[in-house]
Amino acid sequence: MVLKIIxxxxxxxxxxxxxxxxxxxxxxEGKYIGDQDPDWTKxxxxxxxxxxxxxxxxxxxxxxxxxxxLGSSRFLAPGADKTLERPIVGWFYKNLVPRMVSxxxxxxxxxxxxxxxxxxxxxxxxxxxxxxxxKTGLDFYGNEMxxxxxxxxxxxxxxxxxxxxxxxxxxxxxxxxxxxxPKIFKTLFLNIEVCDIKDYKESLSYLLDxxxxxxxxxxxxxxxxxxxxxxxxx
Numbered sequence: 001m002v003l004k005i006i007x008x009x010x011x012x013x014x015x016x017x018x019x020x021x022x023x024x025x026x027x028x029e030g031k032y033i034g035d036q037d038p039d040w041t042k043x044x045x046x047x048x049x050x051x052x053x054x055x056x057x058x059x060x061x062x063x064x065x066x067x068x069x070l071g072s073s074r075f076l077a078p079g080a081d082k083t084l085e086r087p088i089v090g091w092f093y094k095n096l097v098p099r100m101v102s103x104x105x106x107x108x109x110x111x112x113x114x115x116x117x118x119x120x121x122x123x124x125x126x127x128x129x130x131x132x133x134x135k136t137g138l139d140f141y142g143n144e145m146x147x148x149x150x151x152x153x154x155x156x157x158x159x160x161x162x163x164x165x166x167x168x169x170x171x172x173x174x175x176x177x178x179x180x181x182p183k184i185f186k187t188l189f190l191n192i193e194v195c196d197i198k199d200y201k202e203s204l205s206y207l208l209d210x211x212x213x214x215x216x217x218x219x220x221x222x223x224x225x226x227x228x229x230x231x232x233x234x
Contacts, residue, residue, distance in 0.1 A: 018061075028188050038162070045197075053172065079101065
């Protein structure tokens with residue numbers, strides 16, 4: 001019990017540290033879509049849309065402290081094995097959330113292992129694209145960016161609570177993949193939407209009625225949300 005308390009406090013202080021550093025060195029610009037005062041304590045899933053940088057924890061600058069406190073014991077996230085194996089970055093991400101589960105970039109047993117670790121009180125963090133967009137607008141292998149269907153496995157297992165969408169304007173003006181140190185005194189652009197899980201599932205009905213399976217419906221919906229809601233940064 002004592003070790004659990006110490007671990008939670010250490011994670012909470014790391015989250016707070018990132019939040020305050022972010023607020024000191026960056027400005028935030030964006031808006032709420034829908035509910036202007038969402039209940040963050042009801043979140044079960046937080047999705048970062050438009051994954052462009054490993055420095056995206058800077059968005060913690062807008063996270064309320066009560067969410068960070070809850071997350072210090074309840075955050076669960078999949079992390080790319082290549083990222084978690086890196087000495088400094090890997091250590092940081094493993095200590096940023098209480099349960100960071102290593103997965104490969106393929107649909108294999110590592111994803112099934114992540115799903116098996118989901119608990120009813122978890123707050124799951126995920127970037128549904130599954131890889132970062134480079135400056136070219138493509139992924140590391142030169143492929144078009146797209147949503148992965150894996151996030152639908154998570155949504156299917158959730159029956160209550162809320163989903164938080166963090167629509168990023170991108171962080172290439174702060175740090176691009178491969179760049180060691182970020183630029184400071186920049187503006188971070190993001191929009192935020194929180195919706196009920198049941199309402200979200202119901203909103204997919206028109207896609208399901210068109211004959212799309214649930215996985216495809218989620219992918220199509222997230223692609224549309226990305227196009228409609230991510231800030232357009234020049």
